[in-house]
């Protein structure tokens with residue numbers, strides 16, 4: 537497996553351009569199959585999760601034509617069946633969005649139940665409850681969700697948790713249901729709004745996305761559209777944290793500053809200079825940062841997908857910080873790896889107590905999941921000496937050209953094949 541070899545200590549300086557939001561693109565690529573006309577998507581990120589989902593929809597028969605890294609056309613008229621293969625959902629759990637899309641379009645679907653993952657149990661009970669309220673009969677057999685609706689009708693649905701996935705899945709099915717659907721306690725993330733805007737551009741009738749009440753009036757058909765994916769707030773936040781952790785000064789371009797407000801507020805509070813422009817944000821950290829408290833919450837609260845990266849920033853800050861993870865039940869798996877670099881973090885239940893230390897030192901660390909992987913890279917960039925970050929395939933799921941963008945900011949980072957690394961050193965193998 538590929539690894540990163542990183543020599544830490546360089547403050548990140550310069551500009552970095554943000555790509556399309558992975559979590560918006562996953563929902564939108566799935567929704568695109570709901571019309572039999574051709575959909576053109578621009579600004580999609582070239583990351584393995586997206587490429588896996590494009591593979592999944594072409595597996596069920598959609599016509600997918602990749603014009604370039606960031607542009608794809610999709611036509612759902614050639615879909616031959618409404619059942620999704622287990623291997624596909626193993627590869628990309630977001631293929632559970634096919635449930636809402638296929639039920640909306642064909643009033644039936646067969647999708648394997650997604651398994652858990654390293655950040656916690658990932659049930660989809662709220663997705664299924666919402667679909668059942670809309671008249672979908674759901675059976676779970678041999679690990680598959682078998683869903684069919686004689687009469688897919690609107691419903692008034694209250695989500696026990698503001699689940700991103702459940703909001704989007706129910707919204708997709710409701711788009712082509714008979715009558716009106718209301719989703720109460722809906723998720724408000726920018727990628728939920730982007731999915732709603734995309735569906736509306738295909739002729740759906742969705743109002744209130746971005747608030748906790750979304751109202752959908754079902755339509756018979758959806759039509760062609762061209763759509764550009766919203767910038768990725770988590771990719772942007774990750775570079776903001778990298779600048780903070782390395783004492784850098786960077787401009788993060790192609791962003792929507794409003795989406796970054798939770799990160800901006802916290803970085804400002806701990807002593808960074810954060811300047812907002814129309815579609816750019818500057819983060820400068822020229823002194824040792826201070827402690828703070830973080831509670832992860834649904835948007836617009838501090839995002840759970842930024843929790844590991846913030847922990848790295850605080851592991852070098854002055855004082856004792858506290859992070860409470862309220863969204864997932866085991867999103868602190870990176871703490872033991874961070875401890876190998878000298879961080880002092882105690883995890884009790886869903887809370888991490890971080891005693892800031894003056895310095896981190898390079899070490900060999902293993903990546904447990906996507907966002908923890910990005911956080912461990914940030915730690916390696918901020919540490920003294922050389923680190924080897926293993927299993928970077930997790931990072932490549934959600935960060936396009938991660939090492940190239942960091943190198944452009946002055947990072948000393950190489951992507952190498954694992955056979956070329958002994959200890960913390962790259963050994964030259966005669967070509």
Ligand code: EPZ
Pocket residue numbers: 558559560562630657658659660661662663664697698699700701702723840841863864865906907934
């Ligand atoms: C989405 O996951 C994102 N993934 C996650 O990003 C993100 O961390 C999460 O939203 C929260 O923002 C995609 O968009 C593909 P949820 P999702 O449903 O939809 C519980 C990344 O790094 N829950 O909002 O699965 C669930 O267990 C990934 O890009 C139920 O109990 O998240 C969790 O505790 C990681 N029953 C909480 O709700 C359900 O039916 C929030 O989950 C659904 C969710």
